[in-house]
Amino acid sequence: MRKVEPIRKGEALVVNVGTAVSIGAVTHVGKDEAEIKLRIPVAAFDGARVAISRQVEGRWRLIGYGFIKS
Numbered sequence: 556m557r558k559v560e561p562i563r564k565g566e567a568l569v570v571n572v573g574t575a576v577s578i579g580a581v582t583h584v585g586k587d588e589a590e591i592k593l594r595i596p597v598a599a600f601d602g603a604r605v606a607i608s609r610q611v612e613g614r615w616r617l618i619g620y621g622f623i624k625s
Contacts, residue, residue, distance in 0.1 A: 557611070559618045562589050569615055571606040572599045572623070588624065601625045 562568070566581045568591060579593035599605075603623045608615045 559609075562607075562609075567610065569608040570597070571608070572597045572603055575599070589621075599623050 562581055562584055564581050564584050567578060568581060569576065569578050570591060570593070575597040577593040577595045577597050579591040581589050582592050583590040601623055605621050605623060606617060607619050607621060609618045610616075
């Protein structure tokens, strides 16, 4: 099993919010939060759970989850 590297600024990530899927680029990384600019906006409530995927060896792999914060 491979260790998940920290999220980096400028990295492309896929986010799944409910049934919506969008790709975006990380614009800001904090201690326990990251800001992602999505190519296609998604509608979600504050506090909604988000699955985060990263491309590893040519495949999108789930690396974690988070919550929407306004």
